[in-house]
Amino acid sequence: MQDLADAVRMALSLAMSGDAGFIEIVLLSLRVSLSATAIACLIGLPLGALIAIGRFAGRGPLIVIVNALMGLPPVVVGLVVYLNFSRAGPLGWLGLLYTPTAMIVAQTILVAPIVIALSRQVLEDLHAEYDEQFRSLNVPRGTAVWALIGDGRHALMTVALAGFGRAVAEVGAVIIVGGNIDHLTRVMTTAIALETSKGDLALALALGMVLLAVALAVNALVMGLRASARRSAYV
Amino acid sequence: MPHAAETVTLRRPGARPMLPLDIAGLTLAVDSRRLVDDLTLRLKGSGLTVIMGPNGAGKSLLLRLIHGLIRPTAGAISWGGVPMSAGLRVRQAMVFQRPVLLRRSVAANIDFVLGLRGAIGARAAAERRDRLLDRVGLLGHARQSARLLSGGEQQRLALARALAVEPEVLFLDEATASLDPASTQMIEEIVLAERGRGTKVIFVTHDIGQARRLADDVVFLHRGRLVEHRPARQFFDDPSSPPARAYLDGRIVL
Numbered sequence: 069m070q071d072l073a074d075a076v077r078m079a080l081s082l083a084m085s086g087d088a089g090f091i092e093i094v095l096l097s098l099r100v101s102l103s104a105t106a107i108a109c110l111i112g113l114p115l116g117a118l119i120a121i122g123r124f125a126g127r128g129p130l131i132v133i134v135n136a137l138m139g140l141p142p143v144v145v146g147l148v149v150y151l152n153f154s155r156a157g158p159l160g161w162l163g164l165l166y167t168p169t170a171m172i173v174a175q176t177i178l179v180a181p182i183v184i185a186l187s188r189q190v191l192e193d194l195h196a197e198y199d200e201q202f203r204s205l206n207v208p209r210g211t212a213v214w215a216l217i218g219d220g221r222h223a224l225m226t227v228a229l230a231g232f233g234r235a236v237a238e239v240g241a242v243i244i245v246g247g248n249i250d251h252l253t254r255v256m257t258t259a260i261a262l263e264t265s266k267g268d269l270a271l272a273l274a275l276g277m278v279l280l281a282v283a284l285a286v287n288a289l290v291m292g293l294r295a296s297a298r299r300s301a302y303v
Numbered sequence: 304m305p306h307a308a309e310t311v312t313l314r315r316p317g318a319r320p321m322l323p324l325d326i327a328g329l330t331l332a333v334d335s336r337r338l339v340d341d342l343t344l345r346l347k348g349s350g351l352t353v354i355m356g357p358n359g360a361g362k363s364l365l366l367r368l369i370h371g372l373i374r375p376t377a378g379a380i381s382w383g384g385v386p387m388s389a390g391l392r393v394r395q396a397m398v399f400q401r402p403v404l405l406r407r408s409v410a411a412n413i414d415f416v417l418g419l420r421g422a423i424g425a426r427a428a429a430e431r432r433d434r435l436l437d438r439v440g441l442l443g444h445a446r447q448s449a450r451l452l453s454g455g456e457q458q459r460l461a462l463a464r465a466l467a468v469e470p471e472v473l474f475l476d477e478a479t480a481s482l483d484p485a486s487t488q489m490i491e492e493i494v495l496a497e498r499g500r501g502t503k504v505i506f507v508t509h510d511i512g513q514a515r516r517l518a519d520d521v522v523f524l525h526r527g528r529l530v531e532h533r534p535a536r537q538f539f540d541d542p543s544s545p546p547a548r549a550y551l552d553g554r555i556v557l
């Protein structure tokens with residue numbers, strides 16, 4: 069118990085101290101997970117919208133598959149990306165293994181199904197509302213997709229948030245493709261795993277607290293934006 | 304009264320005239336219920352056709368069918384001899400019974416439609432939008448969220464948006480049902496002005512006084528069937544069918 073109290077005290081002072089190595093880890097975490105979320109949204113939102121408004125053969129099974137992919141185990145994604153990027157793998161020549169780029173790729177694969185599946189749900193409801201009016205106006209499909217994404221943006225922010233939450237909290241994929249190399253690919257989750265195993269609970273706890281604070285801050289931001297959107301009845 | 308097809312102003316020069324509208328044997332069956340039942344009707348000229356009939360008669364469905372939003376189970380619809388298609392729908396606009404407004408500002412709801420119809424330049428588009436909003440008395444609400452408008456204001460915005468299309472055929476489904484008398488008069492004046500320009504107006508209403516004021520001809524539906532189609536004067540003075548007579552007398556139509 070004494071250990072834990074000590075650890076918390078040390079963690080707080082570490083988190084407040086602005087220690088360069090500590091900040092480096094936090095910033096890399098944010099960079100990797102925000103990039104992965106952004107790319108996943110760029111790919112996933114239009115796909116989600118197309119599935120939402122599309123009426124094509126195989127749509128039902130596709131939705132089931134995408135929903136199932138939301139639960140992809142990070143270690144499996146890590147393994148697959150590792151196999152592709154390893155020296156002998158098909159993408160080995162890129163030399164990306166154990167770089168932040170590889171970590172972004174792995175997290176993008178984890179987050180994209182979440183963005184596709186959740187945005188499909190959100191946009192399907194909006195589409196049901198707009199559909200007849202849009203058909204009356206002969207709105208072209210591409211225009212309809214962007215209108216749905218634009219008008220659904222407040223609900224879609226929650227989708228992006230869910231994706232970011234998944235990315236920033238996962239450890240299995242980034243540790244396999246990133247390797248947890250100090251100053252290069254060490255992020256909050258991998259550092260926590262390492263420091264805990266080494267018995268350096270203070271650093272692990274400090275990082276854990278930052279991780280929590282990031283999650284809280286992003287949630288608060290999105291809730292604030294949604295509340296202002298609701299006042300305009302845009303949600 | 305502009306009743307001849309020739310008076311239709313060609314807002315799309317060179318395009319074939321939309322009229323006459325020919326509906327032949329139109330049937331819509333859902334789960335063996337015939338919601339629209341073997342309906343045959345010809346609307347010849349421009350002018351304003353009022354569709355009346357009790358709740359559930361199939362008025363809204365008929366509008367959706369002839370606007371091409373739902374596919375009939377059987378029968379044919381043609382405009383000026385051309386079967387209904389998306390290409391024709393571009394030249395029509397509809398104000399729905401329950402208006403669907405985009406989750407945007409009042410102005411953006413109009414801008415969206417103007418943006419669909421090709422480039423007219425940002426300034427020209429803004430001017431047209433403001434003119435349209437002014438026409439329905441909503442210019443002062445331009446920046447407001449469309450969803451926060453009152454029910455009647457929403458319907459007026461829906462009408463302005465429909466006019467932004469510059470339709471040759473304008474469908475209105477109980478567009479004044481929740482409007483105050485002044486707004487109702489405003490809409491009636493706009494609709495009559497559109498008719499004056501040669502727009503074909505097809506107007507669903509339960510308001511008998513309004514139908515008398517507006518209608519050139521009346522289509523009366525009952526249980527998905529066409530019961531009467533006659534010039535307005537004749538219809539109101541001497542409805543020939545028992546359901547129409549009961550409806551006009553304010554009795555329950557069986």
Ligand SMILES: Nc1ncnc2c1ncn2[C@@H]1O[C@H](COP(=O)(O)OP(=O)(O)OP(=O)(O)O)[C@@H](O)[C@H]1O
Nearest residue numbers: 333338356357358359360361362363364365400477
């Ligand atoms: N998609 C649908 N599936 C099944 N039944 C439907 C559908 N749409 C409408 N109906 C039924 O068709 C009938 C006609 O509906 P419609 O909306 O055309 O009536 P209406 O004449 O416009 O009535 P109101 O005056 O109340 O607006 C109603 O009995 C309704 O329940």
Ligand SMILES: [Mg+2]
Nearest residue numbers: 362363400476
């Ligand atoms: Mg109706």
